Amino acid sequence: MLIVALTPILLVFGAESGAALTPLVAGAYSFQVFLLALYAFRARPLIPGRLVIVAIAYSLSLLIGVALGGRAHNQPYELADIANSILKPLGLLLYIGLFTGVKIRVEAVHDALKFLFYAGAVAVLFGLLRSGPDVVAVLLGGGSSYDANFSSFFGNRNQFGYFVFMALLAGFVCSARSVPLRFRRIIIGLLLAGLIFSMSRGALLASAILIMCLLIFRGRLWMAGALAVATSVAFLVGVRWLPHFGEFERLFLRPEAGLAGRDALWRYGVDVWIESPLFGVGGFRAITAAQNAGMEQTQFHSFYVESLASGGFIEISILLTCLIFPFAKALRVCLHQTDASTYVSGYVALFVLLSFESIGLFSAGYVDTIFTIVFVTIPYILFCQNPAPLAKFDTGSSRKTAKRRKSHGANG
Structure with a gap:
């Protein structure tokens, strides 16, 4: 898929x-x-009756929102919103319900994640061959990072950044399985380089949170603390003393952009949501209403705002439940299983990313489909349908203990 x-x-x-x-x-x-x-x-598979009821209620709530949105603005109904009222609940049944009553081998899931890991590396390599030198020329020449569109074969650099972020997560999940250590490190380094070249602040932030959480979970508190302190000190020293810090600030931090106008977009979205707090007004209708009020963008740049404006409290409650349920399952065993600790770290990063980006679940978009598979389908299979123990949690101290035991056995 x-x-x-x-x-x-x-x-x-x-x-x-x-x-x-x-x-x-x-x-x-x-x-x-x-x-x-x-x-x-x-x-x-036997799809649970409760899930079918939720899907039907979800569909009806979206249809009610479409009707309310059309009536409130005295405009014809958006056909795309009517289609979404069928496709999204269908996606709920397909990407969760079909895997509820079927036992799927964990190894098959890891094979899919390894494919995503390698695909991310291929995307970065293609981007380097296609536009790497041009991006470097733009940055060294004093151009804006918005002009450096390092997007590989994706539509824009943000989509590319999200894909690399998910590939990085997949690589950490598969870190202990049939991927040679040196080869894995090379690919992870390549993915990190691709993130930096993309200059997608959302993807960079999500990846940084992912790595920091992983260091904490894997017992490397000193490394996580040292990394945080070193980053903070370097930032403060650069602000105060380095003469060329302004170039870095302009290229990556982009203070003139701030939230890139997202706060204004959120206000437009909230104003639309207030018209129908429970059911929303339909996703495409919400964008049209906001544009009629003066918004110039085609999205609200926030999953939470977009879901509220589209389907109200009902939709955002259903979507968050689909994410929080496997997250909670993984959280219960995250101190004992590497898969679970990695996915908990990924979810923490995702919840932050959703605040600033419009990422859909169960919709027909290709990026949304990949997010749905990575953060809904796969976690449901790993943590909700496979209660058997996965890979044991591996920390630096446990590896040292194993080495000492081995050495003691050899001496004995």
């Missing part, structure tokens, strides 16, 4: 116009539905 989700953007790469992307994304989503339906026909 990851391959199918990436297919549309690969097919339209290099085209002058992205007009062909919409039908390709729709076709890829339809093919995904076909594959999942074929899997359901063969595996015959």
Whole structure:
């Protein structure tokens, strides 16, 4: 499914116009539905009745929101919102319900994560070959980081950054499984370089949180503390004394952009949500209403605001439950399982990222589909459908203890 989700953007790469992307994304989503339906026909999973009821209630609430949005603005209903009222609940059943009553091998899940890990490295390499020298020239020449569009074969640098962030998470999950240590370190270094070149502040922040949480979970408190202190000291020293810090500040921190206008976009979204707090007004209707009020962007740049404006309290409650449930399951065992500690770290980073970016779940978009698979489907399989112990938690102290025991046995 990851391959199918990436297919549309690969097919339209290099085209002058992205007009062909919409039908390709729709076709890829339809093919995904076909594959999942074929899997359901063969595996015959028993979808829980409670989940079916939630999906039906979700669909009805979205339809009510569409009706309220059209009536409030005296405009025809948005066909795309009507389609979403069917596709999103369908995605809920497909990406969660189909895997509820079927036992899936953990090794198969790790194979999918390894594919994502390697795909991230391929995306970074392609980006370096395609636009690496141009990005360096722009930055050294004093241009804006917005002009340095290091996006590989994705539509923009933020989408590329999110993909690399998920590839980094996948690499840490698979860190102890059939990926040679040196090779894994090279790929992780390559992914980090790609994040820096993308200059996607959201992806960089999420990846930094992921790494800091992993260091804490894996018993390297001194390393996490040292990294935090060193970063803070370097930042303060640079602000106070380094003459060229202004270049770094302009390129990466972009103080003139601040939240890049996101606070204003959030206000537009909240104003639309207040019209119908429980059901929302429909996602596309919300954007249209905000643009009529003066907003110039095509999204609210916040998952939380976007969900509230689109489907109100009902939608955001359902979507957050789909994320919090596997997060809570992983949190219960995160001190004993490397998979769980890694995913808990990833969820912490994700919850922060969702504050600043419009990322959808269960929708037909290719980036949204990958997020759904990585942060909903896979965690449900790992932590909700496979209660058997996974890889044991491995800290530096435990490895030293094992070495001492081995050495003592050899001497004995």
